[in-house]
Amino acid sequence: MDDLVKDALESKATRAAIVDAAEIRFHEEFRKACERNACGQYNTNWMGPPAIGPIGQLAGMVRKYKQGLLFQTVHPVSGSFDLKGMLEGKKIHEQVFRDLLKKIKNKYDFEDLLPLNAGCCQICPKCAYLDDEPCRHPDEAVSSLEAYGIDVVALEKSVGMPYHNGKNTVSYVGLILFKEKEAANKRPTGARDQPLRSDKGKQPTEKRT
Numbered sequence: 279m280d281d282l283v284k285d286a287l288e289s290k291a292t293r294a295a296i297v298d299a300a301e302i303r304f305h306e307e308f309r310k311a312c313e314r315n316a317c318g319q320y321n322t323n324w325m326g327p328p329a330i331g332p333i334g335q336l337a338g339m340v341r342k343y344k345q346g347l348l349f350q351t352v353h354p355v356s357g358s359f360d361l362k363g364m365l366e367g368k369k370i371h372e373q374v375f376r377d378l379l380k381k382i383k384n385k386y387d388f389e390d391l392l393p394l395n396a397g398c399c400q401i402c403p404k405c406a407y408l409d410d411e412p413c414r415h416p417d418e419a420v421s422s423l424e425a426y427g428i429d430v431v432a433l434e435k436s437v438g439m440p441y442h443n444g445k446n447t448v449s450y451v452g453l454i455l456f457k458e459k460e461a462a463n464k465r466p467t468g469a470r471d472q473p474l475r476s477d478k479g480k481q482p483t484e485k486r487t
Contacts, residue, residue: 279296279345282294282296282347282382282386283295283296283347285378285381285382285385286347286349286378289374289377289378289381290351290370290374290377291349291350291351291374291378291452292349292350292351292352292443292449293349293350293352293439294347294348294349294350295347295348295349295437295438295439296345296346296347296348296437297345297346297347297348297433297436297437297453298344298345298436299340299341299343299344299345299346299455300344301432301433301436302340302346302428302429302433303428303429303432303433304333304336304337304340304426304427304428304429305427305429306333306427308424308427308428308429309327309333309425309427311424312326312327312424312425313327317397317398317424319398322398322405322407322408323398323399323405323407324399324405324406324407324413324419325398325399325405325413325419325420325421325422325425326398326399326421326422326425327425329407330421330425330426333426333427336425336426336427337426337427339392340392340426340428340455342390342457343390343392343455343456343457344457345455345456346392346453346454346455346456347378347382347453347454347456348433348434348437348439348451348452348453349374349378349451349452349453350434350439350449350450350451350452351367351370351371351374351449351450351452352443352447352448352449353366353367353370353371353447353448353449353450354367354446354447355367355446355447355448356446357446363448364448367448367450368396368397368450371396371450371452372395372400374452375393375395375396375452378452378454379391379393379420379454382454382456386456387459388456388457388458388459389457389458389459389460390456390457391454391455391456391457392454392455392456393420393452393453393454393455394420394421394422394423394426394428394452394453394454394455395420395421395422395423395452396422396423396424396450396451396452397422397424397450398422398425399419399420399421399422401414401415401418401419402414402415423451423453428453430451433453434451
């Protein structure tokens with residue numbers, strides 16, 4: 279597993295570590311922040327709530343994995359109100375995440391992967407969810423640690439990774455859970471249990487807020 283950490287660092291992650299999935303904690307409070315539309319994207323994306331499903335269901339999916347690669351990118355900003363710097367850091371983090379995920383899919387023969395990024399999926403300028411259509415890129419779409427209700431601070435702490443990285447910095451985190459193949463149960467590399475549904479499971483008359 280040391281190779282995975284090395285791959286993350288070579289992909290420009292600032293820090294990386296292998297985590298035990300059993301150490302992942304889930305809290306409804308993080309989902310409630312989504313429901314309060316703290317990020318401004320609630321009910322707009324297949325990879326975010328409510329479309330992604332309840333935390334209990336998502337936690338069950340995570341428990342299917344034994345380990346994951348946790349990595350962090352740290353970026354300089356001019357201050358706590360430097361929105362431009364934060365967005366630029368997020369853009370860089372997104373590229374690191376995509377490059378690393380591609381490398382893992384190509385290099386390793388894992389049975390299954392569950393990648394979770396920082397923030398809502400941004401593959402499409404406008405998610406098909408808003409048009410009542412199925413996800414256009416189910417093999418590329420990813421959900422977030424926040425949407426899954428994962429306690430990121432506790433997870434970082436479990437491997438000695440700092441949550442705060444000093445004054446005038448912004449940090450983003452990604453997690454790629456993986457399941458190694460068993461001899462009697464082989465599947466194509468990159469297969470996922472991500473809940474990509476074409477039916478939102480709600481009445482057509484329900485209004486979005």
